Amino acid sequence: GENVEQHPSTLSVQEGDSAVIKCTYSDSASNYFPWYKQELGKGPQLIIDIRSNVGEKKDQRIAVTLNKTAKHFSLHITETQPEDSAVYFCAASSPGGANNLFFGTGTRLTVIP
Amino acid sequence: DSGVTQTPKHLITATGQRVTLRCSPRSGDLSVYWYQQSLDQGLQFLIQYYNGEERAKGNILERFSAQQFPDLHSELNLSSLELGDSALYFCASSVGQAPYNSPLHFGNGTRLTVT
Numbered sequence: 442g443e444n445v446e447q448h449p450s451t452l453s454v455q456e457g458d459s460a461v462i463k464c465t466y467s468d469s470a471s472n473y474f475p476w477y478k479q480e481l482g483k484g485p486q487l488i489i490d491i492r493s494n495v496g497e498k499k500d501q502r503i504a505v506t507l508n509k510t511a512k513h514f515s516l517h518i519t520e521t522q523p524e525d526s527a528v529y530f531c532a533a534s535s536p537g538g539a540n541n542l543f544f545g546t547g548t549r550l551t552v553i554p
Numbered sequence: 555d556s557g558v559t560q561t562p563k564h565l566i567t568a569t570g571q572r573v574t575l576r577c578s579p580r581s582g583d584l585s586v587y588w589y590q591q592s593l594d595q596g597l598q599f600l601i602q603y604y605n606g607e608e609r610a611k612g613n614i615l616e617r618f619s620a621q622q623f624p625d626l627h628s629e630l631n632l633s634s635l636e637l638g639d640s641a642l643y644f645c646a647s648s649v650g651q652a653p654y655n656s657p658l659h660f661g662n663g664t665r666l667t668v669t
Contacts, residue, residue, distance in 0.1 A: 473654040484556065484644050484660035485597070492654065530597065534653040541587060541610050542653050544597040 443468040445533050447545025454521050455553050462548045464531035465513040471535040474507060474514045475542065479528045488529075489516070521552045557581065558647050558661035566667045572633040575664045579626055579647030585609070586628040587658060588620055591642040603628055604651045635668045642666075 444467040454460050466474075472493035477485035491498045491505045491514065498505050502521075507514040518525055528549050532542040557580035567573055579586050588600040599612035603622035614620075617635075622628045632639060642663045650656030 475653070475657060477660075482662070484558070484560075484646075484662045486556065487657050487659065490657060541599040541602055541612060542658060543599070546596040 443471060443533055443535055443543040445531060445543050445545045447531050447548060449548060450546065451549045451551075453551045453553060456521060456523060458521055460516075460518045460521055460525070460550055460552075462516045462529055462531070462550070463513060464515070464533075464545050465511075466533040466543075467512070468533070468535045469509075469512060471512075471533040473534040474505070475532050475534075476503075476505060476516050477530045477532065477544075479530065479547075481527075485530055518550075521550075523552050523554050526550055526552045556659040556661060558645060558659055560643075560645050560661035560664050562664060563662070564665050564667075566669065567635060568669055569635055569637060571635050571668075572631065573635065573666065575630040575632070575643050575645075575666075577628045577630070577645030577647075577661060579628070579645075580659055583647035583649050583659075584626065585648045585651060585656065586622055586626070587646040587648075588614075588628070588630050589644045589646065589660075591644060591663070592640075597644070600630070609651060632666070637668050640666055640668045 447464045475490035479485045504517040531545040559578040584605045587602045600614040602610040620630045644663045646658040646660045648656040
């Protein structure tokens with residue numbers, strides 16, 4: 442089955458700096474890659490997703506890039522704010538087979554004011 | 555607020571007991587997924603239902619079972635509980651059958667503590 446690896450496990454940045462979280466996946470058939478933000482005491486919240494037919498997607502301060510050849514995708518947060526502090530999860534989904542998302546192990550992002 | 559409702563929020567029970575976790579999906583969503591989140595293992599897929607039928611199964615233990623009812627709410631039953639079953643259990647819902655076409659939206663989870 443699909444295996445998703447996520448790095449780093451923890452990340453601290455100064456407010457206003459950029460943050461980058463990287464994930465790799467193993468199944469070349471995977472075609473959907475969402476990112477979730479989980480705040481303390483809450484469930485994961487979908488913040489952005491990308492499908493395999495595009496290489497980059499942007500939504501205000503958040504962007505995701507996908508490299509299908511290398512089988513990796515990244516989350517970029519620019520102009521970080523304290524409210525961006527949370528745990529971020531990447532995930533991958535492949536057609537056929539298991540009809541679900543395979544998650545990375547999460548990155549705890551801390552934005553220092 | 556994702557629109558997915560999970561009850562109860564917290565559950566404390568003893569080893570060997572049986573509990574039921576409940577999930578109400580977002581209005582209009584036909585799929586319900588169950589995930590387990592442990593401290594050391596991230597989010598692990600348990601099972602998916604679509605419009606009342608089981609669609610996909612992950613690493614769900616035989617002691618665990620689930621169902622989706624005609625009104626589309628779902629229940630996850632955990633029996634013969636062990637200390638290692640302590641975790642956050644999340645329900646997610648989506649409109650369609652596959653994540654590619656139908657993003658998952660998560661509830662706020664049920665925290666199960668087995669003592």
